[in-house]
Amino acid sequence: MHPNLLDQLIVFEHAVELGSFSAAAKRLNRTVAAVGYAIGQLEEHLGLTLFDRSGYRPELTQHGITLRRDVSIIMRRVERLESKVDNLRQQIATNVSIAITEMIPIEPLARATSTFTRLHPEFQLTIHEYSVDVAMQKLFQHEAALLIAQLWDAAPIKGLDGRQLYACDLMLIASHDHPLAALDDPFEYAELDNHQQVLMSPYPADTVDYNYGVSVTDLYTVNSVRLQKSLICHGAGWGFMAHHQIEDELSNGSLVQLKCRDLNDLPQMRVAAVWGTRKAPNPVLTKFIDLLEVECRKSVAALSQDTQADHSSDMT
Structure with missing residues (x-):
């Protein structure tokens, strides 16, 4: 490998990007002759002609076009390496x-x-x-x-x-065949207490001083969204869940949003x-x-x- 290969690839990429040796020289703060020399050294090292210099401006040959993408990938890798080294110097985990x-x-x-x-x-x-x-x-x-x-x-x-x-409001939901879902009119808040609530919590409800998601005394406490949703879908109780957690079930009708007349402030998911x-x-x-x-x-x-x-x- 040529000791200056990386520098030659940098010059090549700039010449391709900017469309001329002179523009590349200006960007790299070098002379046009130095840019031409670096390209020539790269061509000699590869044994390929990358630019056709017969016209007013050098144009990529087919070999140059073929290697253009590979050079671009190499340069991105180099930039990532430089950034990673800089982060390591600053003790920033990568x-x-x-x-x-x-x-x-x-x-x-x-x-x-x-x-x-x-x-x-x-x-x-x-x-x-x-x-x-x-x-x-x-x-x-x-x-x-x-x-x-x-x-x-x-x-x-x-x-x-x-x-x-x-933060977003949670939805009051139950399965489509739950007794609460059969009520045509918005029901009173007290009606929730007649049915089991399925609560999502990492801790048992009786170990927490107060939980704003608890609305009744009869609870099934679970520690996963998957389990909460499954229990509610199968009619074990009602619960509060976020829209993104039950979007499919709302669409296919297996879960429905309940209408509670006295529930003015829904629990929030933060x-x-x-x-x-x-x-x-x-x-x-x-x-x-x-x-x-x-x-x-x-x-x-x-x-x-x-x-x-x-x-x-x-x-x-």
Whole structure:
């Protein structure tokens, strides 16, 4: 390998991008002769003619066109390496582990990750989904640098910091054949107490001083969204769930939204990015959190518009 191969590839890429040796020389702060020499040395090393110099401006030959994409890929790899080395010098981790819980919406996370990848290709994200209690354990044991999770009333706060990404109202739902779903008119709040509630909580309800998601005394407490949804779908009780968690079931009619006359303030699902107070996110990870917050708020806004449209159609 030629000792100046990397430099020659840099010159080649600039000449191709800018369309002339003179423009490449200006960008690289070199003379035109130096650019021409570097290209000539690259051609000699490869044993190929990359530019046709017979015209007013050098044009890529077929060999040059063929190698153009490969050179571009190499240069992107070099840029990632330089960025990673810079982060290492600043003691910024380039492989970050993120713990998420099953309650959070996946689509905003996927969109934010896609944008982050384009902005910081040198970073590697390890994203694993856990139950709430396991995810919190990963954070406390420093096996995850960041936790994306739903906040709950009994969540520990000592040693933790974070910021809320978004909040949305939960929906009061039951299976289509549940007795509450058979009521034509909006029912009184007291009617909920006649039926079992299926509560999603990482802790048994009787170990928590107060839980804003609890509306009755008869409870089935579960620690996963999958289990809560399954119990409600099979008629074991009613519950509060977020729209993104039950979108398919609402569409196919297996779950329905209940109309309670006295329930003015629905419980909310609040999703937050959480980290240890001694392990604050670095600037790059903070950028990921920013992107995730933007995408989460977009999803909430879109859902709000859909809900308003549904209400308008119901009134007409």
